[in-house]
Amino acid sequence: MEFGIFDHLDASGASLHDYYEDRLKLAEVYDRAGFYSYHLAEHHATPLGMAPSPSVFLAAMAQRTRRLRFGPMVFALPLYHPLRLIEEICMLDQMSGGRLDMGFGRGASTIELAYFGEDAAAAQSVYAEMLDLVRAGLTQRTLSFEGRRFRYTDVPMELSPLQLPHPPIWYGLHAPESGERAARQGLNVICLDPPAASGAAIARFRAAWAARGDGAPEPKIGLGRFIVVAETDRAAEALAHRAYPRWYDSFTYLFRRHGTIPQHARPATFDVLQQIGQGVAGAPETVTAYLREQHRATGANYCVGQFAFGDLTLNETLASLGLFVERVMPALRAG
Numbered sequence: 185m186e187f188g189i190f191d192h193l194d195a196s197g198a199s200l201h202d203y204y205e206d207r208l209k210l211a212e213v214y215d216r217a218g219f220y221s222y223h224l225a226e227h228h229a230t231p232l233g234m235a236p237s238p239s240v241f242l243a244a245m246a247q248r249t250r251r252l253r254f255g256p257m258v259f260a261l262p263l264y265h266p267l268r269l270i271e272e273i274c275m276l277d278q279m280s281g282g283r284l285d286m287g288f289g290r291g292a293s294t295i296e297l298a299y300f301g302e303d304a305a306a307a308q309s310v311y312a313e314m315l316d317l318v319r320a321g322l323t324q325r326t327l328s329f330e331g332r333r334f335r336y337t338d339v340p341m342e343l344s345p346l347q348l349p350h351p352p353i354w355y356g357l358h359a360p361e362s363g364e365r366a367a368r369q370g371l372n373v374i375c376l377d378p379p380a381a382s383g384a385a386i387a388r389f390r391a392a393w394a395a396r397g398d399g400a401p402e403p404k405i406g407l408g409r410f411i412v413v414a415e416t417d418r419a420a421e422a423l424a425h426r427a428y429p430r431w432y433d434s435f436t437y438l439f440r441r442h443g444t445i446p447q448h449a450r451p452a453t454f455d456v457l458q459q460i461g462q463g464v465a466g467a468p469e470t471v472t473a474y475l476r477e478q479h480r481a482t483g484a485n486y487c488v489g490q491f492a493f494g495d496l497t498l499n500e501t502l503a504s505l506g507l508f509v510e511r512v513m514p515a516l517r518a519g
Contacts, residue, residue: 185479185485185486185487185516185517186220186404186485186486186487187218187219187220187486187487187488187489187513188219188220188221188222188223188374188404188406188486188487188488188489189214189219189221189222189223189488189489189490189491190223190225190257190374190376190408190488190489190490191207191222191223191224191225191490191492192225192227192232192233192431192434192435192490192493193207193224193225193233193234193235193241194231194232194233194234194430194431194434194435194493194494195231195232195234195430195434196430196494196495196496197430197495200234203234204234204241204244206498207241207492208244208245208248209498210491210492210498210501210502210505211245211248211249211252211254212248212249213502213505214249214252214505215248215249215250215251215252217505217509218251218509218513219252220252220253220404220486221252221253221254221255221285222245222252222253222254222255223254223255223256223257223285223287223354223374223406223408223488224238224241224242224254224255224256224257225256225257225258226238226256226258226259226260227292227293227296228263228296228299228300229296229299229438230293230296230434230437230438231433231434231437232434232435232437232438238255238256238259239256239272239275239276242254242255242256242276242280242284243275243276243279246276246279246280246283247279249283251283252283253283253284253285254280254283254284254285255284255285255286255287255351255354256286256287257287257354257356257374258287258288258289258354258355258356259286259287259288259289260289260290260291260292260296260297261288261289261290261291261310261311261314261315261318262290262291262297262300262302262306262307262310262311262314263291263296263297263300263302264314266314266317266318266321266334267321267327267336267339269318270318270321270322270341270343271343273286273318273322273345273350273351274322274343274344274345275343277345277346277347277351278343278345278346281346282345282346282347282351284345284347284351285351285352285354285372286350286351286352286353286354287353287354287355287356288311288314288315288318288353288354288355289311289355289356290307290308290310290311291304291307292356292447292448293438293446294307294447295438295439295442295444296438309332309333310333313331313332313333313334314334315353315369316329316331317329317331317334319350319353321339321341322344322345322349322350323349323350324341325340325341326338326339326340326341327339327340327341352372353369353370353371353372354371354372354373354374354404355369355371355372355373355374356373356374356375356376357373357374357375357382357385357386357389358375358377358381358385358448359385360384360385360387360388361388362385363385363386363387363388363389363392364388364389364391364392366389367388367389367390367391367392367393367395367396368392368396370396370400370403371403372403372404372405372406372486373386373389373403373404373405373406374404374406374407374408374486374488375405375406375407375408375482375484376408376409376448376462377448377462378460378461378462379461379478379481379482382407382482382484383481383482383483386405386482386483386484387483389405390405390483402485404485404486405483405484405485405486406484406486406487406488407478407479407482407484407486407487407488408488408489408490409462409463409464409475409478409487409488409489409490410424410428410454410457410462410463410464410465410489410490410493411463411464411465411471411475411489411490411491411504411508412424412427412463412464412465412466412491412496412504413465413466413467413468413471413504413505413507413508413511413512414465414466414467414503414504414507415467415507416467417465417466417467417470420465420466420467420470420471420504421454421465421466423465423496423500423504424454424458424463424465425453425454425455425465426494426495427493427494427495427496427500428453428454428457428463428493428494429452429453429494430494430495431493431494432450432452435450450462461478463490468507468508468510468511468512468515471508471512472511472512472515472516475487475512475516476515476516479516487516489508491504491505491508
């Protein structure tokens, strides 16, 4: 089993200068600890996302790490001009020595799409067309493309990615039908939903992957969870109970302003989050047992932790992360 990181870069209350530096220090630790990849969410006009331009933050991360892969989870494609995005992808992949993982999606928040003048009803079709377009632009020396929304003729592609034909593509998996589409397209996936929903989507993904019949090796099938580790269950729970409400306030901020609810809701307390299977706080043995059972039940093969959230300080996150690396990761790898 390999391990990754998921991060919203949600506001903690620290100054932005200090906040970014702390997150980059954490990236250096992820790198040294042997995590496979760092997956960064994209959000706008909300304290849930202090990195509304993932490329800017990831460019800094490329210079602070050596082995850690990284990428957006996801670039919200309706908010980008495709030619500009293709160029940024090439730059990031080259600057990092070929460590970029590209995550693409339609955008999780209809409110955020509306702020940019985008029609949420068209987001899926825009995503599908742009995915084909970006792939074409990354693999052709001269881009010609004819779609419903985008049309290009003989556009020079002066930049190219280091990873050929292009960096690996990732998708945020929520529903069985999207699992089938992702498998047909050969994507890696990460699911943040409770175990039953995750398991159903992953099962459909695996079936569709097998039906391809091309013998391609199994991709990363990630399960993302909030994780807090301390020497005792009580100490870990105290940290999670303090930090999670701040994350939850950031998560619901735009929806409360607009009088709506999130499409992929989260509970208001960490106790309920742990009960429904989307997070765990405990001693190393507690966390190991929780994650082992979830991966067995869902069929996921890639463990993705959200260690930094809410008002957890850098030192608190480092202590939690250290216990995870020293005592949880080896136990999970051992089976």
